[in-house]
Amino acid sequence: MIVAELELDTVEVLKRGLVDKMKINKPHPMHDSSEILHIRNSCYKQEVEHVRQHFQQQYQNWIQLDGLKSKWWIWNSIIKEVSISMKYIHSYLERMGSRQAACINRLCITPKELQYRLGEFGQYCPVCLALQYHLVDCSETAVLTHAAEHRGRYYKMCGEDHLERFLVTPDQFVTPSCPRTLPEPHLLPRKITESQVKKRFPQQVEMKGFCPVTYLDGRRRYEALVRGKMEYAVEYRERIYIFETKEKQAKFLRIPEAYWDQKLPSKVPPLCEPVPLTSLPTLGYLEQGVAVAVIKAMTAVGCLKPKYPFLSIQRSALLYVAFYLKAFNHKSTDYTSQKYKKKLALFEENCALIPYLTSTMRGNYRPPSERPIDFEFKLNRFLALGDSPGASSVL
Helix, strand or coil, X not given: CCEEEEECCHHHHHHHHHHHHCCCCCCCCCCCCHHHHHHHHHHHHHHHHHHHHHHHHHCCCEEEEEXXXXXXXXXXXXXXXXXXXXXXXXXXXXXXXXXXXXXXXXXXXXXXXXXXXXXXXXXXXXXXXXHCCCCCXXXXXXXXXXXXXXCCEEEECCXXXXXXXXXXCHHHCXXXXXXCCCCCHHHCCEEECHHHXXXXXXXXXXXXXXXXXXXXXXXXXXXXXXXXXXXXXEXXXXXXXXXXCHHHHHHHHHCHHHCCCCCCCCCCCCCCCCCCHXXXXXXHHHHHHCHHHHHHHHHHHHHHCCCCCCCCHHHHHHHHHHHHHHHCCCCCCHHXXXXXXXXXXXXXXXXXXXXHXXXXXXXXXXXXXXXXXXXXXXXXXXXXXXXXXXXXXXX
């Protein structure tokens, strides 16, 4: 089963609703006014989020298509998706009938069923473990593009190449023929967050906070003693390690045995005391604290050059920067960020009314039948902004 969603913005929905409203031969009266359509569209967008999330998480069969494309393009796109799914289903049934391993992609397998039928390697790639003795955890990849079924059990591979090798000779990579087995759960490395590291206090990080991967790959030289970052932390054998980069954290997760048991030299670089942000002078405080965010906001306002109806250019630019900073503040909650992103989008739509009306109202008078479909709607929206207290009231 595939669920297809056609994506359309509110303005396009109202345009198409107005076209349907102007049709003469209707079988029965309908509630198709602009207000009703706007309410129905708002309710749809609110409810579809939960439905979309459910199908994406549980069945991975939700596809989104551009509703502005032609009906032939949409039809061909859906036929293409259905054909791909049918190809996987036919291949699965054929290989299962021949008692061969088969890919389980696009079979709408839920996470609960996957977890219940996982093989002895769990979410780790059995091919990497057998060929390289690498612990490659595939749990962060929700899609089953590289997953297969063999003897009623599910196995996840790290890529297309390893999936093909598993499908050809699956017995080579599973018990009892596999050369290596998965270590016990307490011997498996796992990522931990910065807050989890802090909760483990007074336990200290190993190697005094230096990155074990950088140190060993740098041939244990003094220059290779680089401090790790708390955001890249791993727990292994009840010890905590922190790493310089995400790539080096991933390398440790693959082959922890090579890096975990190292000794530091007697002489190590001194610990640099962090400088409190509030102790910097005003210019330095702004540079270190908000420079990047302000530069991005100024770049955005410079590219858009917004002019809000009935407000000056200066105030329009200031309001846009304020909305932008609130919408993309990484310290805000998801709810707050989403709220101000919607307000920013609404602000941009209102700013776009001026160039639209300017280009549309040029030349001689045109009767209503010759005007664009959304002209009346946007003109009334523009005039209504003159009676409102202004965009600053929603900050």
